[in-house]
Amino acid sequence: MMLKSILILSIVFNTSSDCGAAQALVHVEPAHLQGPRSLQEQTGTAAIRDYMQSWQSFRAALEQNRAELLSPDFVGAAKEKLTDTIQTQTALGIRTRYVDREHDLQIVFYSPEGLSIEILDRVQYDMQVFDQNKVIATQRMSARYLVVLTPAEIRWRVRVFQASPN
Amino acid sequence: MKPGMLSLLSGLAVAVGQLTLAQDVRMTLPKVVEAGSPFAIQSSGRGKSTLYVVGPAQVFRRDVQLGKMTIIPAGSLTNAGHYLAVLTSSSSTTNGTFDVVPSNQPAELNFLAKPSRLPVDLHGGITGAVYVFDAYHNLIGTPTPVSFELSSPGGDVQKHIVITHDGVAWTGMDSTAFAGTDRFMARSGDVSITRVVSQVPGDPCGLKMSARQSGQQLQLSTEPVRDCRGNAVPDGTIVTFTESYHGDLSTVDVPIKRGIAEVQMPLQSGAAISVASGVVLGNQIGGGK
Numbered sequence: 001m002m003l004k005s006i007l008i009l010s011i012v013f014n015t016s017s018d019c020g021a022a023q024a025l026v027h028v029e030p031a032h033l034q035g036p037r038s039l040q041e042q043t044g045t046a047a048i049r050d051y052m053q054s055w056q057s058f059r060a061a062l063e064q065n066r067a068e069l070l071s072p073d074f075v076g077a078a079k080e081k082l083t084d085t086i087q088t089q090t091a092l093g094i095r096t097r098y099v100d101r102e103h104d105l106q107i108v109f110y111s112p113e114g115l116s117i118e119i120l121d122r123v124q125y126d127m128q129v130f131d132q133n134k135v136i137a138t139q140r141m142s143a144r145y146l147v148v149l150t151p152a153e154i155r156w157r158v159r160v161f162q163a164s165p166n
Numbered sequence: 167m168k169p170g171m172l173s174l175l176s177g178l179a180v181a182v183g184q185l186t187l188a189q190d191v192r193m194t195l196p197k198v199v200e201a202g203s204p205f206a207i208q209s210s211g212r213g214k215s216t217l218y219v220v221g222p223a224q225v226f227r228r229d230v231q232l233g234k235m236t237i238i239p240a241g242s243l244t245n246a247g248h249y250l251a252v253l254t255s256s257s258s259t260t261n262g263t264f265d266v267v268p269s270n271q272p273a274e275l276n277f278l279a280k281p282s283r284l285p286v287d288l289h290g291g292i293t294g295a296v297y298v299f300d301a302y303h304n305l306i307g308t309p310t311p312v313s314f315e316l317s318s319p320g321g322d323v324q325k326h327i328v329i330t331h332d333g334v335a336w337t338g339m340d341s342t343a344f345a346g347t348d349r350f351m352a353r354s355g356d357v358s359i360t361r362v363v364s365q366v367p368g369d370p371c372g373l374k375m376s377a378r379q380s381g382q383q384l385q386l387s388t389e390p391v392r393d394c395r396g397n398a399v400p401d402g403t404i405v406t407f408t409e410s411y412h413g414d415l416s417t418v419d420v421p422i423k424r425g426i427a428e429v430q431m432p433l434q435s436g437a438a439i440s441v442a443s444g445v446v447l448g449n450q451i452g453g454g455k
Contacts (some may be wrong), residue, residue: 034331034334034336035336036290036293036338062222077303081222081223081224081245081303084224085221085222085224085225088224088225092225092227094220094225094227096222096225098222108332109295109331109334109336111278111293111336112293112294112295112338113278113279113281113293113295115280116278116295116297118332120332127250129218131218131227136218136252136254136259137218137220137252137259137261139263141250141263143248146305146307148333148334160305161222162223162247162305162307163221163246163247163248163265164265165197165265165267
């Protein structure tokens with residue numbers, strides 16, 4: 001069942017990845033839920049698919065300094081913080097390129113009323129910083145992201161997107 | 167010395183200086199910084215440099231003097247996350263990473279409570295989930311106690327203390343025996359947030375009617391309709407009277423008014439009349455002359 005989920009995610013992710021960008025490896029651990037509500041496979045798959053989609057808009061938005069690219073996937077504080085970062089980057093003439101290499105995902109909470117899902121993402125990504133289009137740093141990063149998604153009309157949106165120490 | 171030689175020597179001196187700079191520039195970063203707190207970055211070397219602190223949640227750039235301690239004042243870096251610090255000069259660059267973590271002091275709670283309305287006496291019928299944030303809207307990932315309290319107007323209080331896991335805590339509560347408006351409160355540290363939960367009577371219990379002849383009609387009337395806990399079932403709730411006579415059924419739906427349901431039905435010898443509300447069946451009486 002979980003293998004099927006991973007396969008579905010791979011397909012979704014591959015078809016929508018940027019051309020030329022290396023595809024991230026996505027590994028989904030079995031859900032380890034606290035809370036009374038059971039998680040249907042379809043719900044978990046949709047949440048992870050939408051979260052992975054959010055990485056693409058996150059990457060594009062921070063690389064192109066276009067906050068509007070965040071709108072389909074981010075909401076609330078996550079969107080506000082990323083938007084602030086993009087505005088500051090624009091003001092400073094900075095751009096950042098995030099290339100995610102590997103995600104190790106686990107759904108850790110599905111709220112009893114079904115209005116939020118929390119995902120833990122141990123992610124490895126490459127980060128490049130440009131100042132006036134000149135590369136000033138390239139670094140492989142490793143972080144543990146706490147992600148909270150809430151349902152919107154037709155998809156899950158990222159409401160909290162926060163790295164914590166590994 | 168000839169001017170050309172001077173220029174060459176001067177160029178060499180610059181080159182050596184840059185090489186020294188390139189070899190000497192180092193940066194000492196804290197591993198972890200609490201959101202909003204001041205911190206210091208120590209660099210080695212000489213000359214001017216530019217410091218970048220870059221992460222998805224925040225970014226800043228400032229000019230720094232190499233060899234001196236750079237103080238990042240309180241309130242500068244407020245968003246939790248994993249950051250890359252880059253120190254560049256004209257000839258060299260050094261990088262490092264560090265984390266900004268939330269403060270442990272809760273300042274904001276996101277409280278999802280459901281439902282806002284439910285029947286009395288329902289085991290585990292009320293649930294609440296709380297995400298705990300600091301003053302900068304960072305999710306506090308370290309275990310933090312959250313107190314959930316459900317209090318009814320009658321004075322009943324249910325209290326659960328739950329420790330957050332990855333920033334979230336949840337609980338389930340029973341609805342109390344009495345209809346009314348309950349207060350469902352979540353508290354963490356000095357912050358609390360309250361939701362209102364309306365408890366409504368459950369299904370009718372012991373539904374009972376009586377009949378009284380009124381000319382050629384039968385006046386049917388229920389006793390005050392209550393749930394199993396004695397709460398009055400609200401006016402407007404539909405009560406169904408059914409008359410069965412020689413295989414024919416006639417049904418009348420009547421809303422409860424002032425606590426009871428009343429209806430007149432034709433008086434027919436040998437008819438049986440029953441009363442129900444929803445899935446709850448009441449008594450049955452014969453309707454003979």
